[in-house]
Amino acid sequence: MIRISPRLAAVAAVVVLAPAVTGCGINAIPTKEEAAKARWADVQSQYQRRADLIPNLVSTVQGAAVQERTTLTQVIEARARATSVQVTPETLNDPQAFQRFQAAQGELSQALSRLLMVTENYPQLQSNQNFLALQSQLEGTENRIAVARRDYNEAVRDYNTTLRVFPTAIWAGTIHSGSRPMQAFTATEAAQTAPNVNFDALNPATPPPAAAPGSAPPASPAPAAPAQ
Template identity: 45%
Template structure:
């Protein structure tokens, strides 16, 4: 009788441990989804700041119309492409989203470079505030992307390794590998500004 109770206790402990381990995949999935939401939140914050920044710079640099159009178009495109948590395993969708965000980042870089040529703009309090907010947003985007990359790595390793691969295939067949964020060649380039006509 004593041995039977010991066996039941051991089996119950193993079953509890297995269930806890199986549920950890849900936590990893939700963590990666939450990190992606934070990435989207920071991109949205940047997109919301762009119109104010453009209008402020426009007042000083009226003849730089192409730069303003590029920023406005890039912002518009970045707002049209969205990726929700259910699309995080779709590589093409992630690449399209990141291309739109990279285009906006590049256009903003050109706008900031143009602004450097206007001394009275650089002293304008509204511009300085917007520039500071935009810089802070870019830093937040970087941190959010890093956190998402770490969460995706942890999630992908868990569902690809043993015994996680088998547990996921049995209990969570809908779980797929999530796509990370890659840095494009365009994103690595410094913005170029030319005042040649």
């Protein structure tokens, strides 16, 4: 009778069970978690690209529309808040931190929308090649942000589902018990409301022309008849 040492038996068991364990999805959770973190890095990269473009945009607009100080200040302050709120891959499962990040970025999006709407009232900006280039880059960046957020949400959905379905839910409750669901982007109330810009404030009513020299002044309206 051949005797097998306990160590050799353990090694043989690992060799035999490894394919079965792998087939049960033991590696699916960390693999999909890392994929979601990679998509998050893409989101942050696009938000940073937008933040880097804003100072040049503000400087260009400021030179042609100095009276838009309030709108420009709102953009500057919103950018400062957006860049100060950080969410790292390690805190993607923190709902409060994620909501603060999303709210700050949404506020900046709204401020930029107001600024770009206001600039439409300045023909000199519409012919400024630097402004047009910055506007085009910002629009392209907003599109990239939308794509990056969509891809991140899909990766998060896949990862979060893996934590709940069989058989990977077994590993989520045992070997990978420290894994937690990640937060996904959602539509904010502000994102569903178009920014309100009052162009009347930029175009005050034109005063009536002055009477030509030597002409009679315009007639005053007749007084209203007294009530009977």
